[in-house]
Amino acid sequence: MTKRPFLGWFASPSILIAFGIAASFLAIVQYSFRANIPGALDPGGFTLENFTTLWKAVYGEAFLNTVLLCLWTALFTLLIGYPLAYAMVRARSARLRSAILLISLTPLFLGEIVRTYSWMIVLGNRGFLNAALMQMGLIDRPIPFMFTMTGVVIALVHFTLPIVVVMLAAALSHIDRNLERAATSLGAGRVRAFLTVTLPLSIPGIVAASSTAFAWTFSAFATPQMIGGGQVQTISTLVYQVGFASFNFPLAASLSLTGLLFTVAVLAIFNTGIRRLERIGGH
Amino acid sequence: MRKSLLDHLLDWTGRILLTAILGFVLLPFFVVAIASFNDGAILSFPPREWSLRWYANAFQYRDFGAGLVNSLKIAAFGATIALIAGAGFAYVLNRYDFRLKGVLNGILMSPLIIPNFTIGLGLLILSAAASLPRNLWLVVATHVIIVLPFVVRSVYVSLQNFERRYEQAAESLGGSPWHVLRTVTLPLLVPGLASGGLFAAILSFNEFTASLFVVNQSTQTLPVAMYNYVREYADPTLAAVSVLYVLAVAVILLVVHKFFRLEKVLNVE
Numbered sequence A: 001m002t003k004r005p006f007l008g009w010f011a012s013p014s015i016l017i018a019f020g021i022a023a024s025f026l027a028i029v030q031y032s033f034r035a036n037i038p039g040a041l042d043p044g045g046f047t048l049e050n051f052t053t054l055w056k057a058v059y060g061e062a063f064l065n066t067v068l069l070c071l072w073t074a075l076f077t078l079l080i081g082y083p084l085a086y087a088m089v090r091a092r093s094a095r096l097r098s099a100i101l102l103i104s105l106t107p108l109f110l111g112e113i114v115r116t117y118s119w120m121i122v123l124g125n126r127g128f129l130n131a132a133l134m135q136m137g138l139i140d141r142p143i144p145f146m147f148t149m150t151g152v153v154i155a156l157v158h159f160t161l162p163i164v165v166v167m168l169a170a171a172l173s174h175i176d177r178n179l180e181r182a183a184t185s186l187g188a189g190r191v192r193a194f195l196t197v198t199l200p201l202s203i204p205g206i207v208a209a210s211s212t213a214f215a216w217t218f219s220a221f222a223t224p225q226m227i228g229g230g231q232v233q234t235i236s237t238l239v240y241q242v243g244f245a246s247f248n249f250p251l252a253a254s255l256s257l258t259g260l261l262f263t264v265a266v267l268a269i270f271n272t273g274i275r276r277l278e279r280i281g282g283h
Numbered sequence B: 001m002r003k004s005l006l007d008h009l010l011d012w013t014g015r016i017l018l019t020a021i022l023g024f025v026l027l028p029f030f031v032v033a034i035a036s037f038n039d040g041a042i043l044s045f046p047p048r049e050w051s052l053r054w055y056a057n058a059f060q061y062r063d064f065g066a067g068l069v070n071s072l073k074i075a076a077f078g079a080t081i082a083l084i085a086g087a088g089f090a091y092v093l094n095r096y097d098f099r100l101k102g103v104l105n106g107i108l109m110s111p112l113i114i115p116n117f118t119i120g121l122g123l124l125i126l127s128a129a130a131s132l133p134r135n136l137w138l139v140v141a142t143h144v145i146i147v148l149p150f151v152v153r154s155v156y157v158s159l160q161n162f163e164r165r166y167e168q169a170a171e172s173l174g175g176s177p178w179h180v181l182r183t184v185t186l187p188l189l190v191p192g193l194a195s196g197g198l199f200a201a202i203l204s205f206n207e208f209t210a211s212l213f214v215v216n217q218s219t220q221t222l223p224v225a226m227y228n229y230v231r232e233y234a235d236p237t238l239a240a241v242s243v244l245y246v247l248a249v250a251v252i253l254l255v256v257h258k259f260f261r262l263e264k265v266l267n268v269e
Helices: A007-033 A049-053 A058-092 A094-122 A130-133 A150-175 A177-185 A191-199 A203-219 A222-228 A233-245 A248-279 B005-036 B052-058 B061-095 B103-113 B117-130 B137-159 B162-173 B177-206 B209-214 B222-233 B237-260 B262-266
Strands: none
Touching: A007 B052, A007 B061, A007 B103, A007 B117, A007 B137, A049 A248, A058 A094, A058 A150, A058 A203, A058 A233, A058 A248, A058 B005, A058 B061, A058 B103, A094 A130, A094 A222, A094 B005, A094 B177, A094 B222, A130 B005, A150 A203, A150 A222, A150 B005, A150 B137, A177 A191, A191 A203, A191 B005, A191 B262, A203 A222, A203 A233, A203 A248, A203 B117, A222 B222, A233 B117, A233 B262, A248 B117, A248 B222, B005 B237, B052 B237, B061 B137, B061 B177, B061 B222, B103 B137, B117 B137, B117 B209, B137 B177, B162 B177, B177 B237, B209 B222, B222 B237, B222 B262
């Protein structure tokens, strides 16, 4: 490669940061095997108790909730994100393309709090959605969206949409349009050309986007905390509660570690899936 | 070629679907804007009377001002440090081979997979174990770790599209390595550096989950101050803050889009 070995020095600040990341990760691993001393921040001796505690129903339920939330969110985000990405990539005018991109990205740049708070106003019992539905005479009593899985999923889809749109748009824009044209010129309708050419070619992008959506939803905290209101517990909300309400940092650490290993396992499964699909696709 | 009836039907279904989805994305912000002008202390739709009192309240609440100042400081320091470290690393990644390069890359990119609450908890435990003070620098360090992968990616992409022949020409004309770096390489990388730095600053300004673990009363960021407000009060003050927030971010996005084109920054072209 290069003949200028001094360039290696440019890596030194990042090596320092990598040490910080590794150290904080080791701190979590170390704490998760330590006993908790109530009232003290310093942990006690080595133990496996934290991991046996995790078998309790509360934690199992939080794991199940988290997985369900991640799956529903990934599914709905894909269903909404795909048409958006498709419209953006295929838009004829540059202005429309920019507008779609800007609008679909706004949630990303507004942070979790503004978005979640806005959804609280939409989904509340006296919020916008219920008021509108009652005004139209569709319902007599407000539908409870707050503190339910439905409400959390709606807000999480909004939370995950931008990253999914960007990933799908990147995948769709790399598909050679001539393939679709060839299909059309051979007599396939637009629907058939899409279903037999474009959609299959975008499968790797779909898998990548849904695995990212899964990871994002897994790490969401403010949305399940504020919209779930303690009724929909996830790993992230439990980690915070165990850490800051019970000050049991060893247990919070083991909960985070288990969650992280779980995410990595799921992403690994997704990745194997992508590779297998690519082999089938003959890439 | 004349469009068939089916084609027209498809076009219109597509248009309606697109409008509905864009409406879904924008709906919460419209609703929050309406709520912010509601005179009552309890949110109800439609608002009976209108007023600006929640905006006045937002400006008077001291935690928001202090949080904004903290957030701006943290974003400025965090983005600068992440830009220097990330650009350096992207450069080395692109130009240089050494043992453990893969390991270093893996560790630095891991925050893309590790949930932010885990990163926050890890740094909180680490700082307690190493008896480091929980000051502003701990929050800055947390943000640097979280935004670094985005900077590395952005700079790496522009290094990949880089025309190496300009460097070679400068070298063959007798330029020293440092001189070439300063006068040829860096100026050519400016767009990548600018978008990476801007992206880092915006992400850091919005970061909430990890911050919640590492801040204290005096270092709380604006998102944390907003979260604490919702937990304590139910009035629409936060709607007013959200509207101001949305406006500020929209202006920044439009400016960035004007100068750099978001499609390029995000590599979706």
